[in-house]
Amino acid sequence: MAHKIVRRAEVDDSHLPATIHPLLKQLYARRNVDLTGCELSLSKLxxxxxxxxxxxxxxxxxxxxxxxxxxxxxxxxxxxxxxxxxxxxxxxxxxxxxxxxxxxxxxxxxxxxxxxxxxxxxxxxxxxxxxxxxxxxxxxxxxxxxxxxxxxxxxxxxxxxxxxxxxxxxxxxxxxxxxxxxxxxxxxxxxxxxxxxxxxxxxxxxxxxxxxxxxxxxxxxxxxxxxxxxxxxxxxxxxxxxxxxxxxxxxxxxxxxxxxxxxxxxxxxxxxxxxxxxxxxxxxxxxxxxxxxxxxxxxxxxxxxxxxxxxxxxxxxxLDGLNGERRELEAGMQQEALKSLQKLTLDESKLPWGLAIFQDDWHQGVIGILASRIKDKYHRPVIAFADAGEGEIKGSARSIKGLHMRDLLELINSRHPGMIIKFGGHAMAAGLSLRADAFSEFEAAYDKAVREMLKPEQLTGEVLSDGELPTELMNLETAFLLRESGPWGQSFEEPLFDGYFSVIQQRIVGEKHLKLVLETDCGSVMMDAIAFNVDLAIWPDATIKHARVAYKLDVNEFRGNQTVQMLVDYIEPA
The missing domain is CATH 3.90.1640.30 (inorganic pyrophosphatase (n-terminal core))
Known part of the structure; x- marks a missing residue:
């Protein structure tokens, strides 16, 4: 399994003002917010x-x-x-x-x-x-x-x-x-x-x-x-x-x-x-x-x-048209990449630890997003390459927690001088150029280096949860409170909760999104939920009656009405 839900530990939040909602106090404290971090006025820049x-x-x-x-x-x-x-x-x-x-x-x-x-x-x-x-x-x-x-x-x-x-x-x-x-x-x-x-x-x-x-x-x-x-x-x-x-x-x-x-x-x-x-x-x-x-x-x-x-x-x-074009390009490239990887995935142990993928008709502009998508699916560091002309290929790399991508490329470069034409980047993302005829050699060197730098357990991604949300807080008021208490983002993650639910309804909408009705185990709350871009080989599945779900609480707006819904980050049959 590529992911597992891990709950954040309870922490002391007594240093934060008593005027803050108890739920928020705990969420802020877990994200290392101090007293000054609660006040986001420009005077504090x-x-x-x-x-x-x-x-x-x-x-x-x-x-x-x-x-x-x-x-x-x-x-x-x-x-x-x-x-x-x-x-x-x-x-x-x-x-x-x-x-x-x-x-x-x-x-x-x-x-x-x-x-x-x-x-x-x-x-x-x-x-x-x-x-x-x-x-x-x-x-x-x-x-x-x-x-x-x-x-x-x-x-x-x-x-x-x-x-x-x-x-x-x-x-x-x-x-x-x-x-x-x-x-x-x-x-x-x-x-x-x-x-x-x-x-x-x-x-x-x-x-x-x-x-x-x-x-x-x-x-x-x-x-x-x-x-x-x-x-x-x-x-x-x-x-x-x-x-x-x-x-x-x-x-x-x-x-x-x-x-x-x-x-x-x-x-x-x-x-x-x-x-x-x-x-x-x-x-x-x-x-x-x-x-x-x-x-x-x-x-x-x-x-x-x-x-x-x-x-x-x-x-x-x-720009919207270009973005649509970019998405189509990327979706096509993703299908091709997944097809070639599927041949290996029948046996998980055969899948390389470091995935290097290349096709000569891929577009240079979207290989970074492609690498990111494949990394999310398999929870492995990925480098996607496209043809750059004149006998060169250009790669865009995305890493996982615990592997510094630029350091990894530095290691490969020191072992195989001249194989990489140039490279640069940081821990989670990097770019490089290779001679096209060196791809197979690079692929082997890359997988070898990744295996040296990672442990097997690091190939399982963690879904970091803030634990179970009390049923009395599963409402629109809490959804608004969380929405207004950001800005949430990288390294200040939006609150994510998890729990066990009965699956009352499930259907696909918009070709690849899973719309659900979930009920808490005690039956006291029933809620709409949506999971975007699900694996259609797994969902929908009428035999799944219970699931463990990691979700964000969201405000859904439709025709002027506002209702609470769950945005599903991760779902597994329970």
Whole structure:
């Protein structure tokens, strides 16, 4: 069995205010929330002074604005990159910068980051100052090329640095050695927001706004974009990130958000007034990401920059179409991958510990999502490869708890020099390029290394539960309480409960979702439940009358009516 339900232990919650609902107190305490973590006001944000390189970067950019130099933002082709780029562009415009533009490398032509090839494009645009967002910490050659051409470079990033750093004019990255900024899990867009805040302060100290008769910008107006990028990049929601996300969600709920985000929520059929963090993660983020996966991320950036609702709706429709295309592509690739794995799965012991899968007609843009889906199904680290042309294949890796993917690739690289052309990433996700003819050799080396680094019991995933929810709390009131007590997300998981239930009804809706009516064992509560994307080889099954279910309590809205329902995360016959 690939998963098992494990209950979180009861913990002492006496340090939290007595005014908090007893259920919430326990949930917060289990997620290591202290007294300060209960208060998500912007005044509690970490101070910018502790972020290394921030003031130097602000001075360089302020000087460039004053000298009317041409500034180019170089972003990344995912949602974090698009939101980071948008935050910088909008903030710089508010501060009176006139010569600003942006560039997002097309992932198929240029790959990731500030490469020498992208620097050549920047030069052709007449750029004098480059600001990287959500990339740049590993762009040693690209920064060197820019410096050689007489450009200044400010690197802002949040990815882990390698052994050496680029020779930029300033580097802002909380993960660089010696940086005292406490939130190491801030997203690229969070770093960009902090830089723009420091720039605003720097310009204020120069009397810039008064001299140029500009009203000092309210950067809080950008927090909806910051929240979107933070959630979409799946960084840990520590208290600083939760403050940023909460502030952004409040802007959306109160109708003060960018028209592009409103339009994306519309096409995803989500209500701005009732938005929760997961809507950014599952509805808006993927549509934004689809542009970078299949086409040009510029479409995503333009949607966020847009001021006109009609135009924003057109762009959101286009992103929605790309997302549908991405889903179809991915579903087809997933079927093919599962078919080839099925040959091995008849005997679980024959399934490799590390799954490396490749097909030459797979699309580079969606192999990361494919790897993620296969990893969820089999609870094994997965690398999915696609053809990259010129005798190379490109892989996207997703790991499981307990296996550091970048370290694993480092180990393989040291044992087989030259087999991997290049690689990078972090614990849970990484990317690499191989010679196409080295795939079989890599596959064997990868499985061997995974077997050395994992124990057999780690191949069983844990469904971490907050235990049984008392029947008197299985109601709409509790569902609303939990919804409003977030933002929930990565490393601050939404409450998940489990229990044994009688299965009263079960049927498939929307082709692959299981709709259930469940009753508590004592028969006192009967509730609707839905499990998304179930294994149709197992469900529905009329012989299953009892099940153990791990679920979230959710508010279901249908034709203006609100009812409580269970969102099933995991179900097994009992």
């Amino acid at each position: 970490l101070r910018p002074e502790t972020m290394m390189g921030l003031s130097e970067a602000a001075v360089i950019i302020a000087d460039a604005i004053a000298a009317q130099k041409s500034i180019l933002i170089v972003g990344d082709f995912d949602a974090d990159g698009a939101t980071s780029t948008s935050v910088c562009l909008l903030a710089l415009r508010m501060m009176g910068a006139t010569k600003i533009d942006y560039l997002i490398p097309n992932r198929f032509d240029y790959g990731y980051g500030l490469s020498p090839e992208i620097v050549a494009v920047a030069q052709s645009k007449g750029a004098e100052l480059l600001i990287t967002v959500d990339n740049g910490i590993s762009s040693i050659d690209g920064v060197a090329a820019a410096k050689q051409l007489g450009m200044q470079v400010v690197v802002t990033d949040h990815h882990l640095p390698g052994k050496s750093l680029p020779d930029a004019d300033a580097i802002v990255n909380p993960n660089q050695h010696g940086c005292q900024f406490a939130s190491k899990s801030i997203a690229g867009v969070g770093v960009a927001f902090y830089l723009m805040s420091a720039l605003r302060t720097e310009l204020r100290s120069r009397d810039w706004y008064q001299t140029h008769q500009i009203s000092e910008p309210n950067l809080g107006s950008l927090l909806d974009i910051v929240a979107l990028g933070t959630v979409a990049d799946v960084v840990s929601l520590d208290s600083n990130n939760r403050i940023l996300v909460q502030a952004g969600l409040q802007r959306v709920k109160s109708g003060r958000c960018r028209v592009g985000i409103t339009a994306l929520l519309e096409v995803a059929k989500r209500s701005p007034q009732r938005i929760v963090a997961s809507d950014f993660g599952f509805a808006v983020g993927p549509r934004l990401n689809a542009a970078g996966r299949l086409d040009e991320m510029a479409l995503g950036v333009e949607t966020l920059l847009c001021e006109d609702m009609m135009l924003a709706r057109r762009m959101a429709d286009e």
